[in-house]
Amino acid sequence: MDILKKSFKKSIWVFHLSTAACNNCDIEVLELLTPRYDIERFGMKLVGSPRHADALLVCGAVSAHAKPRLLEVYRQTPKPCLVVLFGSCACSSGIFRDSYSIVGPVDKILKKEDPDVKIVYIPGCPPKPEAMIEGIVMGLGAL
Amino acid sequence: MGSVMSDLKNALGKNILDIARPRDNRIYLKVKPEDIPSVIKYLFFDYKCKFSTATGMDMREGIEIIYHFAREDKKMLINVKTLLPYPHPSIESIGKDIPAFDWIERELNEMLGVEFRGHPDMRRLLLADSFPPGKYPLRKDFQNSDVNDEDYDYEKSGL
Amino acid sequence: MKRTIVPLGPYHPLLEEPEHFKLYVEGERVMEVDVEIGYNHRGIEKLSESKTWDQVPYLVERICGICSTSHPFAYCLAVEDLLGCKIPERAELIRVVVAELERIHSHLLWLGLAGHFIGYNTVWMWAWKYRETILEICEKLTGNRNHYAMFKPGGIRRDFNDEQIEYGLNRIEELVKPLTMLTNAILDDPVIHKRLKGIGILSYEDAVLYSALGPTSRASGVPWDTRWDEPLAGFKDLDWKVITQENGDVFAKTVVRLLECFESVSLIKQGLEKMVEGPIDARIKEVPPGEGCGRYEAPRGEVIHYVRSDGSNMPYRHKIRAPTFNNLPTFKVSCVGETIADVALITASIDPCYCCTERVGVVDECGNEKILREDDLIRLSVEKTEQIIKDLGKVPTLYSKEI
Numbered sequence: 001m002d003i004l005k006k007s008f009k010k011s012i013w014v015f016h017l018s019t020a021a022c023n024n025c026d027i028e029v030l031e032l033l034t035p036r037y038d039i040e041r042f043g044m045k046l047v048g049s050p051r052h053a054d055a056l057l058v059c060g061a062v063s064a065h066a067k068p069r070l071l072e073v074y075r076q077t078p079k080p081c082l083v084v085l086f087g088s089c090a091c092s093s094g095i096f097r098d099s100y101s102i103v104g105p106v107d108k109i110l111k112k113e114d115p116d117v118k119i120v121y122i123p124g125c126p127p128k129p130e131a132m133i134e135g136i137v138m139g140l141g142a143l
Numbered sequence: 144m145g146s147v148m149s150d151l152k153n154a155l156g157k158n159i160l161d162i163a164r165p166r167d168n169r170i171y172l173k174v175k176p177e178d179i180p181s182v183i184k185y186l187f188f189d190y191k192c193k194f195s196t197a198t199g200m201d202m203r204e205g206i207e208i209i210y211h212f213a214r215e216d217k218k219m220l221i222n223v224k225t226l227l228p229y230p231h232p233s234i235e236s237i238g239k240d241i242p243a244f245d246w247i248e249r250e251l252n253e254m255l256g257v258e259f260r261g262h263p264d265m266r267r268l269l270l271a272d273s274f275p276p277g278k279y280p281l282r283k284d285f286q287n288s289d290v291n292d293e294d295y296d297y298e299k300s301g302l
Numbered sequence: 303m304k305r306t307i308v309p310l311g312p313y314h315p316l317l318e319e320p321e322h323f324k325l326y327v328e329g330e331r332v333m334e335v336d337v338e339i340g341y342n343h344r345g346i347e348k349l350s351e352s353k354t355w356d357q358v359p360y361l362v363e364r365i366c367g368i369c370s371t372s373h374p375f376a377y378c379l380a381v382e383d384l385l386g387c388k389i390p391e392r393a394e395l396i397r398v399v400v401a402e403l404e405r406i407h408s409h410l411l412w413l414g415l416a417g418h419f420i421g422y423n424t425v426w427m428w429a430w431k432y433r434e435t436i437l438e439i440c441e442k443l444t445g446n447r448n449h450y451a452m453f454k455p456g457g458i459r460r461d462f463n464d465e466q467i468e469y470g471l472n473r474i475e476e477l478v479k480p481l482t483m484l485t486n487a488i489l490d491d492p493v494i495h496k497r498l499k500g501i502g503i504l505s506y507e508d509a510v511l512y513s514a515l516g517p518t519s520r521a522s523g524v525p526w527d528t529r530w531d532e533p534l535a536g537f538k539d540l541d542w543k544v545i546t547q548e549n550g551d552v553f554a555k556t557v558v559r560l561l562e563c564f565e566s567v568s569l570i571k572q573g574l575e576k577m578v579e580g581p582i583d584a585r586i587k588e589v590p591p592g593e594g595c596g597r598y599e600a601p602r603g604e605v606i607h608y609v610r611s612d613g614s615n616m617p618y619r620h621k622i623r624a625p626t627f628n629n630l631p632t633f634k635v636s637c638v639g640e641t642i643a644d645v646a647l648i649t650a651s652i653d654p655c656y657c658c659t660e661r662v663g664v665v666d667e668c669g670n671e672k673i674l675r676e677d678d679l680i681r682l683s684v685e686k687t688e689q690i691i692k693d694l695g696k697v698p699t700l701y702s703k704e705i
Contacts, residue, residue, distance in 0.1 A: 018342075019341075020341060020342045020343070020344055021342070021367075022364045022365060022366055022367045022370075023366060023367045023368065024364075024366075024367020024368070024370065024448045024449060025367070026367070027367055027368065027411065027448075028447075028448075030430075031430065031434075034426075034427055034430040034431060034434070035427055035430075035431050036431065036434045060342075061344065063271065063340075063341060063342065063343055063344060064271040064273055064274065064292075064295045064300075065270075065271035065272075065273070065300070065340050065341045065343065066341045066342075067292075067295075067297070067300075068297050068300045069341075094364075095349075095360065095361055095364055096344045096345075096346075096349065096364075098287045098288070098349060098352070099287055099344050099345035099346075099348065099349050100280055100285075100287050100288075100289065100290040100345050100348065101270070101271070101274075101280075101343050101344055101345040102344060102345070103291070103292040103295065104292055125364075125449055126367065126447070126448060126449070128447065165386075165592075166383060166386065168532070169383065169595060171593075193510075193513050193526060194513045195513070195597070195604065195606045195623065196606055196621070196623035196627070196628075198608045198619070198621035199621075200610060200618075200619045200621075201619075209608065211595065211606060211608065213526075213528075213531070213597070213604075215525075215526050215528075215530075215531045218531050218532070220595055220597065222595065241511065242511055242512050242631060242634070243511065243512050243513035243628065243631075245631060246627060246628075246630075246631055247623075247627075254347075267340070268339065268340060269339065269340040269343040270340060270343065271340060271343070280345060280348050281347060281348060281619075285348075287345070287348060287349070287352070
């Protein structure tokens with residue numbers, strides 16, 4: 001396990017999914033790849049499949065349509081994995097909390113599926129890219 | 144600008160129940176549900192209006208549908224209203240002839256329970272397949288808290 | 303020929319909202335497209351009926367992170383239409399400036415992603431680098447990079463001071479040179495010409511029949527621009543023109559968006575220079591029973607909001623129609639007959655919230671399933687670009703395969 005933890009802390013690969021977000025957070029995530037923030041200098045990279053990912057980056061409150069897909073993606077991600085909730089909607093469903101179509105914040109859903117899930121919360125609407133870099137670094141430190 | 148009013152009155156005069164122009168660039172027409180296809184086809188094809196969208200609204204006596212048309216060169220927004228009485232709000236589908244109406248009719252069908260007669264493809268558009276059938280979120284007797292996580296039937300979500 | 307189904311979606315690592323496309327293909331050619339949306343359905347119209355008139359702008363801002371000015375703009379226009387009130391001139395000009403800043407950053411965002419789809423990561427990085435300038439101006443002027451919370455029915459919430467106006471003028475001037483360079487580089491590039499011209503054509507007739515909006519319709523020669531047609535929106539005294547193109551292909555849509563960026567720069571400069579002194583709020587006290595429509599040209603096309611009031615402090619009904627709702631069904635004509643390699647590009651060309659995703663499964667009629675990942679679809683697209691480069695015989699300077 002130690003070697004797993006040690007290797008996990010270097011150059012994590014991130015799978016990004018949006019579950020009924022306003023896509024502002026999603027754009028800020030992509031912003032991280034561009035020359036201004038250039039997150040790849042830390043070895044972080046967005047990947048195209050959850051099976052390659054060390055961390056899941058979830059944006060948005062979860063709609064009923066997206067919930068089964070979120071759980072499926074979480075099951076496909078190799079463990080241990082870090083779940084990063086980016087933005088107020090992902091952390092608490094935010095302004096959409098009362099809606100009939102929203103079935104709850106991401107952490108509630110994932111904790112039902114896996115009680116040991118490791119979650120990092122980055123609130124903000126949207127959080128600045130710097131906040132996300134710091135959030136992931138803090139999350140890795142806490143593992 | 145007044146010419147839009149007279150154009151509409153000349154062409155549709157016998158179909159119009161009521162016409163109002165509260166602002167310079169807004170016209171509200173009221174027509175009967177059975178006249179809707181001919182009025183809309185006149186506005187879309189002959190009067191060259193852009194179809195913006197349709198609004199469905201739960202009034203107490205029925206569902207009111209407002210079709211919004213924009214005549215861009217005259218800087219005019221033409222709204223065509225009609226009232227579909229309860230308990231079975233139903234109207235002729237326009238989407239089968241004009242593709243621009245296809246999606247909005249699907250949306251009105253799932254959100255307000257309006258039947259569009261003759262629509263070729265009345266699947267759900269925005270609501271999840273797992274949403275409980277027979278509930279219409281935009282009706283006034285529906286509260287946000289009426290449908291929660293446990294009311295969704297995730298077996299039907301298509302995964 | 304055998305007809306097979308290629309599902310695209312719904313999750314994707316690259317861009318905004320999840321959407322699911324079903325492509326019915328014969329060999330390489332797409333014969334039919336079916337779109338499934340609703341993953342992002344949050345019931346905003348229903349939520350809006352439980353918010354007060356002043357709270358609704360915060361809600362509609364969060365419909366879309368990129369059009370986060372257009373929706374409050376249209377909503378405020380709808381309430382003002384209901385009341386028949388006129389807002390102060392300074393507030394109108396500030397609205398124009400914020401809305402046009404948003405248009406530039408949205409168009410640059412689209413340009414970068416379109417570049418990425420055809421394998422031009424240089425274009426992606428460049429466009430997003432210059433977009434960052436806009437976000438900095440937004441942060442300085444409004445206090446946040448997106449979701450500005452500047453709008454309220456009857457005016458705006460925060461005023462600009464002289465320092466902010468000067469900062470805005472200086473920084474926007476800075477942008478003109480790189481924007482010109484980027485435009486020339488893209489319009490001169492032979493591979494981009496070959497790759498984008500004649501792809502995904504939406505004819506004038508189809509654009510009208512589907513009531514396509516914004517750059518999608520203007521690229522097909524339909525000169526619909528709500529900013530021009532709605533005299534309320536504060537654009538009437540400013541000097542600008544509507545950009546149209548005739549061909550309706552992806553290249554025409556690119557040209558429309560690039561040239562619109564320059565119009566927006568000019569509008570922002572005029573707005574900031576003309577800024578008059580005065581109040582910023584018409585101070586609406588209450589909303590009487592009635593109805594109103596507000597229309598505004600978002601970066602992707604016309605946004606329309608309809609509000610009905612019954613005299614209480616909340617809307618009785620609030621209808622919202624975003625431009626992609628009208629633009630998405632045009633895939634049914636623009637994708638047909640194209641190759642799978644082009645579909646990612648065509649669907650991106652209307653600037654929806656799309657890219658393909660988690661996985662693409664190809665099911666053939668024998669029931670064998672082959673899972674393609676999202677990378678594979680972009681790979682197909684990149685391979686086509688490389689083939690064109692090979693045919694041309696030289697590598698253009700703009701092209702680079704790796705980031």
